Amino acid sequence: LNLGERSNKSIYFEEDISFLKTIMTQSAIAIQNVNLHRQVVNMEKLSFLGKLSAELAHEIKNPLVTIKTAFEFLMSDQSEQKINEDxxxxxxxxxxxxxxxxDLIKQLLNLGRSLPPKFEWFNINQVIDDTILLLKPSIIEKEIEINDLRGDHQIEIYADRDQLKQVFLNIGQNAIEAMRKGGRLTIEVIPDFGSDESSEENNVYPEKIADNPYLKSSKLTIKISDTGKGMSRDELENIFEPFYTGKISGTGLGLAIVNNIIKEHNGNIKVDSIEGLGTTFTLELPTIRSLTHANEGSSIGC
Ligand SMILES: Nc1ncnc2c1ncn2[C@@H]1O[C@H](COP(=O)(O)OP(=O)(O)OP(=O)(O)O)[C@@H](O)[C@H]1O
Ligand SMILES: [Mg+2]
Known part of the structure; x- marks a missing residue:
């Protein structure tokens, strides 16, 4: 507790300090409550919107496919119609x-499907590879360099494969959209297999494996950085709000979905950004095991 000089120049008494400490603790709790409330409101908003929009989206999807196919046909060489430039x-x-x-409908359907994760073991690197492949057309078009710092370590994570792919896709897509031609996208995966000593404090892992002391304290950190336009403080405060977008054609649902999925996985998400320089998304997900060790025969049994 750092106190400046008192306005009446007298010293601080024990009671003053204790009083100030109480006020500070209560303020800290109040701030935390506001943050938690905001998170809950966001979740409720998402779940309500999700159900409503999923039904709507479902109805719109079929006629939209017909319209899209018709337009694609008109634009293609198969069309008999000789159409002019305009x-x-x-x-x-x-x-x-x-x-x-x-795209909007796909996002809305995802929102509606925000079901609890279907946990299974899978290789995290495969899912990241799949995501890069899906983003490849825009990576090539924007001449973006991929700085892959994943190394050879093969890691399995206990999570929902499709939901994590959605997370990487949404963050990756944003990163690409934030960059000019020739930007750099960096992907880093840092495993921490933890130890059984620290496992007592960490009790946030899926129930099924919570009894395995070796897995309790394991954690995977995934960093996705871009050299894009970055964000202001104001933007940073709002990016997880459903329908918040800084883009002309954005839906503002991508990161709301990401946040939802990470919370459902008992993970953490942190964003660091500097305007004009770039942004880093840091994801922390619990419960991993090493495939590399398993192949070497020294893996922990589970
Ligand atoms: N890597 C990034 N660099 C700069 N700004 C970003 C980045 N990621 C997100 N943002 C900002 O956060 C906003 C919200 O992102 P979000 O993904 O939720 O919605 P969106 O990209 O606008 O639309 P969509 O629902 O189509 O993804 C973006 O519009 C953008 O302004
Ligand atoms: Mg987005």
Whole structure:
């Protein structure tokens, strides 16, 4: 507790300090409560919106596929129609917008599907590879360099495979969108297999394996950094709010979904960003085991 000089120049008494300490503790609790309340409101908002929009999205999906196919046909060489430049531009625009609605619907359906994770063991590197592959077209188009710092270590995580893929896709997509041509996307995976000593304090892991003392304190840190435009303090405070977007064509659902999934996995998410320089998303997920060790025959049994 750092106190400045008192306005009446007298010293601080024991009671003053104890009084100030009480006020500080209560303020800290109040701040924490506000943060927790915000998180709960966000979750409730997401779950309500999710159910509502999933039904709506489901109804829109089929007619949209028909419209999209028709536009694609008009734009393709198979079309008998000899269309002029203006017409082609308009159809192109309509197709672009249809794709945008399609993306929105996919996100809304994901929101509606925010079911509890289906936990299973899988190789985290495979899921990251799949994500990079899916992002490849925009990576190539923007001439983005991938700085892969994952190393050879093969790690299995106990999590929901599809949901984690969604997390990497949403963060990766944002990173690419934030960068100009020639940016750099860095991926780092840092395992911490923990030790049984510290396991007592950590009791936040999936019930099924919570009894295994060797796995209790394990943790995986995944860092995804870009050299994009970065974010202001104000933006940073809002990015996990459903429907908050800084983009003309964004839906503002990507990071709300990410946050939801990470919380459901008892994980943590942290964002560091410097305007004009770039952004780093740090994810922490519990419960991993080493495949590399397993192959060497020294893995812990589970
Ligand atoms: N890596 C990043 N660099 C800079 N700004 C970012 C980054 N990631 C997120 N943001 C900011 O956070 C906002 C919210 O992101 P979020 O993914 O939730 O929505 P979105 O990208 O706008 O739309 P979508 O739902 O299509 O993903 C973005 O619009 C952008 O302003
Ligand atoms: Mg996004």
């Amino acid at each position: 017409f082609r531009n308009f159809v192109g625009l309509a197709l672009q917008e249809t794709n945008r609605i399609n």
